[in-house]
Amino acid sequence: xxxxxDVRRIALSLPEVDEGEHxxxxxxxxxxxxxxxxxxxxxxxxxVPRDDVLAVRVDGQEDKAALLASDASVFFxxxxxxxxPAVLVRLPAVGPDQLExxxxxxxxxxAPRALVRAWTDSGRSLTDESSPTED
Numbered sequence: 001x002x003x004x005x006d007v008r009r010i011a012l013s014l015p016e017v018d019e020g021e022h023x024x025x026x027x028x029x030x031x032x033x034x035x036x037x038x039x040x041x042x043x044x045x046x047x048v049p050r051d052d053v054l055a056v057r058v059d060g061q062e063d064k065a066a067l068l069a070s071d072a073s074v075f076f077x078x079x080x081x082x083x084x085p086a087v088l089v090r091l092p093a094v095g096p097d098q099l100e101x102x103x104x105x106x107x108x109x110x111a112p113r114a115l116v117r118a119w120t121d122s123g124r125s126l127t128d129e130s131s132p133t134e135d
Contacts, residue, residue, distance in 0.1 A: 001092050002099045004051050007034060010103045015119050017107065025047060031059045031110035034103055037088050040080070054089045057106040061085065074098075085109075 004024060011017050011026040011034055020025050027036030030078060036045030037055045058064045067075045067087045074093045081088065108116050 002094060002096055003091060004036070006096065006099065006135075007054060007103065010100050011107070014104065014107045014111075015115055024051070028107055028111045028115070033106035033110040052091050055081070055086045056089055056092060057109050058085050058087050058101050059105070059109050074123070 005044070006027075006084070007024075008019065012019065013027070016028050020026065020032075020035070023036060023038075025032055027033065034054055034056050036049045036051060037053040038049050041048050041051070058067065061083075064085060064087050068077060071093075074090055076088050078088065089099070093097070094102070111119075
Protein backbone atom coordinates (compact mmCIF):
# COMPACT_ATOMS: atom_id res chain seq x y z
CA UNK A 1 0.00 0.00 0.00
CA UNK A 2 1.59 3.30 -1.09
CA UNK A 3 2.07 6.07 1.46
CA UNK A 4 3.50 9.58 1.62
CA UNK A 5 7.05 8.22 1.67
CA ASP A 6 6.39 6.62 -1.72
CA VAL A 7 4.92 9.87 -3.03
CA ARG A 8 7.98 11.78 -1.79
CA ARG A 9 10.40 9.27 -3.37
CA ILE A 10 8.64 9.41 -6.75
CA ALA A 11 8.20 13.19 -6.80
CA LEU A 12 11.75 13.97 -5.73
CA SER A 13 13.14 11.61 -8.39
CA LEU A 14 11.86 14.05 -11.04
CA PRO A 15 13.96 17.01 -12.23
CA GLU A 16 13.77 20.36 -10.43
CA VAL A 17 11.15 19.27 -7.90
CA ASP A 18 10.87 21.05 -4.58
CA GLU A 19 9.05 19.81 -1.50
CA GLY A 20 6.83 22.37 0.18
CA GLU A 21 7.95 23.87 3.46
CA HIS A 22 4.41 24.22 4.80
CA UNK A 23 2.51 20.99 4.42
CA UNK A 24 3.01 17.97 2.23
CA UNK A 25 3.29 19.00 -1.42
CA UNK A 26 5.61 19.11 -4.41
CA UNK A 27 6.19 21.61 -7.20
CA UNK A 28 8.33 22.08 -10.28
CA UNK A 29 9.56 25.64 -10.81
CA UNK A 30 6.92 26.91 -8.42
CA UNK A 31 3.99 25.04 -9.97
CA UNK A 32 2.35 22.49 -7.69
CA UNK A 33 1.60 19.07 -9.10
CA UNK A 34 0.85 16.83 -6.10
CA UNK A 35 -0.10 17.68 -2.49
CA UNK A 36 -1.94 16.33 0.53
CA UNK A 37 -5.68 16.88 0.40
CA UNK A 38 -7.08 19.04 3.17
CA UNK A 39 -10.50 17.90 4.27
CA UNK A 40 -13.17 20.22 5.61
CA UNK A 41 -14.09 18.30 8.76
CA UNK A 42 -16.14 21.05 10.39
CA UNK A 43 -17.89 23.97 8.68
CA UNK A 44 -16.11 27.30 9.12
CA UNK A 45 -13.06 25.59 10.63
CA UNK A 46 -9.67 25.20 8.92
CA UNK A 47 -9.25 22.22 6.63
CA VAL A 48 -7.33 19.25 8.03
CA PRO A 49 -4.54 17.63 5.97
CA ARG A 50 -5.04 13.93 5.24
CA ASP A 51 -1.96 11.76 4.86
CA ASP A 52 -3.95 9.06 3.06
CA VAL A 53 -5.35 11.23 0.24
CA LEU A 54 -3.48 13.16 -2.46
CA ALA A 55 -4.57 15.89 -4.81
CA VAL A 56 -2.92 15.33 -8.19
CA ARG A 57 -2.92 17.69 -11.19
CA VAL A 58 -4.49 16.28 -14.35
CA ASP A 59 -4.53 17.45 -17.95
CA GLY A 60 -7.94 19.12 -17.97
CA GLN A 61 -11.53 18.28 -17.19
CA GLU A 62 -11.77 15.37 -19.66
CA ASP A 63 -8.87 13.54 -18.01
CA LYS A 64 -10.36 14.30 -14.61
CA ALA A 65 -13.74 12.90 -15.64
CA ALA A 66 -12.11 9.78 -17.11
CA LEU A 67 -10.19 9.07 -13.91
CA LEU A 68 -13.24 9.68 -11.74
CA ALA A 69 -15.28 7.29 -13.90
CA SER A 70 -12.54 4.65 -13.96
CA ASP A 71 -12.50 3.62 -10.29
CA ALA A 72 -14.49 5.31 -7.52
CA SER A 73 -12.58 3.35 -4.88
CA VAL A 74 -9.38 5.17 -5.91
CA PHE A 75 -10.45 8.54 -7.36
CA PHE A 76 -12.89 11.14 -6.11
CA UNK A 77 -13.42 14.87 -5.95
CA UNK A 78 -15.24 17.41 -3.82
CA UNK A 79 -16.93 20.75 -4.49
CA UNK A 80 -13.73 22.65 -3.60
CA UNK A 81 -12.09 21.11 -6.70
CA UNK A 82 -15.00 21.71 -9.11
CA UNK A 83 -13.60 23.20 -12.31
CA UNK A 84 -10.00 22.71 -11.15
CA PRO A 85 -7.78 20.23 -13.03
CA ALA A 86 -6.97 17.92 -10.13
CA VAL A 87 -8.31 14.63 -8.85
CA LEU A 88 -8.21 13.25 -5.32
CA VAL A 89 -6.51 9.86 -4.90
CA ARG A 90 -6.93 7.44 -2.00
CA LEU A 91 -3.40 6.16 -1.32
CA PRO A 92 -4.50 2.86 0.28
CA ALA A 93 -6.48 2.00 -2.87
CA VAL A 94 -4.05 3.02 -5.63
CA GLY A 95 -1.44 0.61 -6.97
CA PRO A 96 2.25 1.59 -6.86
CA ASP A 97 2.63 1.68 -10.66
CA GLN A 98 -0.53 3.75 -11.09
CA LEU A 99 0.64 6.15 -8.38
CA GLU A 100 3.96 6.64 -10.16
CA UNK A 101 2.19 7.23 -13.47
CA UNK A 102 -0.16 9.80 -11.89
CA UNK A 103 2.72 11.71 -10.26
CA UNK A 104 4.92 11.68 -13.37
CA UNK A 105 2.03 12.81 -15.57
CA UNK A 106 1.20 15.60 -13.10
CA UNK A 107 4.85 16.71 -13.16
CA UNK A 108 4.82 16.72 -16.99
CA UNK A 109 1.71 18.92 -16.99
CA UNK A 110 3.36 21.55 -14.80
CA ALA A 111 6.99 21.35 -15.94
CA PRO A 112 8.33 23.50 -18.80
CA ARG A 113 8.42 21.73 -22.17
CA ALA A 114 12.21 21.91 -22.44
CA LEU A 115 12.63 20.22 -19.07
CA VAL A 116 10.16 17.46 -19.97
CA ARG A 117 11.87 16.98 -23.34
CA ALA A 118 15.31 16.73 -21.74
CA TRP A 119 14.05 14.22 -19.19
CA THR A 120 12.24 12.19 -21.87
CA ASP A 121 15.34 12.24 -24.12
CA SER A 122 17.39 10.87 -21.22
CA GLY A 123 15.18 7.77 -21.29
CA ARG A 124 13.70 8.42 -17.85
CA SER A 125 10.07 8.86 -18.91
CA LEU A 126 7.07 6.58 -18.79
CA THR A 127 5.41 5.65 -22.05
CA ASP A 128 2.30 7.82 -21.52
CA GLU A 129 2.76 11.37 -22.80
CA SER A 130 0.99 14.35 -21.22
CA SER A 131 0.82 17.93 -22.36
CA PRO A 132 3.39 20.04 -20.50
CA THR A 133 3.10 23.78 -20.21
CA GLU A 134 5.08 26.25 -22.28
CA ASP A 135 8.59 27.26 -21.14
